Amino acid sequence: MKRFFYIALSLLMIPFFHGCVQDTTVIHVKPDGSGTIEETTLFSNSMLELMESFSDSMAVPETPKDDQAKKDTAKKQTRDDLLAKMVKDAEMRAATFGKAVTFISAKPVKTESGSGYAALYAFQDINLVKVNQNPSDKVDGQKAEKSESPPREEFLLFQFTKGSPAKLVISFPSQKDVVGDTSSPPDTPKADENSTRKEEDAQAAEMMKNLFQDMKVKISLHCEGTILKTNATYREDSTVILIEMDFGKIMSNAALLKKLNTVKPQSMEETKALLKNVEGLKIETNNPVTIEFK
Secondary structure, eight states: OHHHHHHHHHTTOHHHHTTEEEEEEEEEEOTTSOEEEEEEEEEEHHHHHHHHHTOGGGOOOOOOGGGHHHHHHHHHHHHHHHHHHHHHHHHHGGGGGOTTOEEEEEEEEEOSSEEEEEEEEEESOGGGOEEESOGGGGSOHHHHHHOSSOOOBOEEEEEEEOSSSEEEEEEOOOGGGOBSOOOOOOOOOOGGGHHHHHHHHHHHHHHHHHHHTTOEEEEEEEESSOEEEEOOSOEETTEEEEEEEEHHHHHTOHHHHHHHHHHOOOSHHHHHHHHTTOTTOEEOOOSSEEEEEO
């Protein structure tokens, strides 16, 4: 089990996503610089079941088959409790986008593959907004407090100038701006351990494929108006895609997995550099991104 989590760490999945199936952030900005942030976070059913197993409310004794309905009801209530907590935590997350961002609403979301929440926030000045492109801050607060290393903070920052057209500059963090664990990755295994490690790596890689095949993260910006000019690489009408990572494609690329395991990227910026030429993934490489719209 310890070896499994070491492999997961090497592949950058566990510290960034912690079982999150889909993490989508859409920033809506108006020509006056105000706007909203839509955030949708879903956790896999397997991850939720793991969370339930650590819940005190799951202390249900073994029951005969005729009492299985009661046990199922208790489990359903526990899942609902988890979703209720996510919705409550979503309100507290407004401050993570900047002190000027206010909470509007949140609701639970359920799909066949998982459950989570959808939240809406508002801001009057996008200059005061920051968006962490590393969603590890959505892990349960108690887990974060117990961790020896704080989660990395890799903020996208915005510089807005009013006018006709209005101009928005989006800056990605540089490596020196990244805050978090600065410790070195684990030492390379000794020669006599290579054979065993290779076998374990192969087994862990197969487990990772199953665990992360549906995992996705996406951050986009939608201009409430018409984009007149931009250097953004990925644009769909009035929407600019800043990051779109489909880990199902990553996990099916054996050469890429080997590269990730060798390089062991320590941040989203390092990971983006490794993934920029991977087919099917959209990762903005221009820094900063400029948009003129009205």
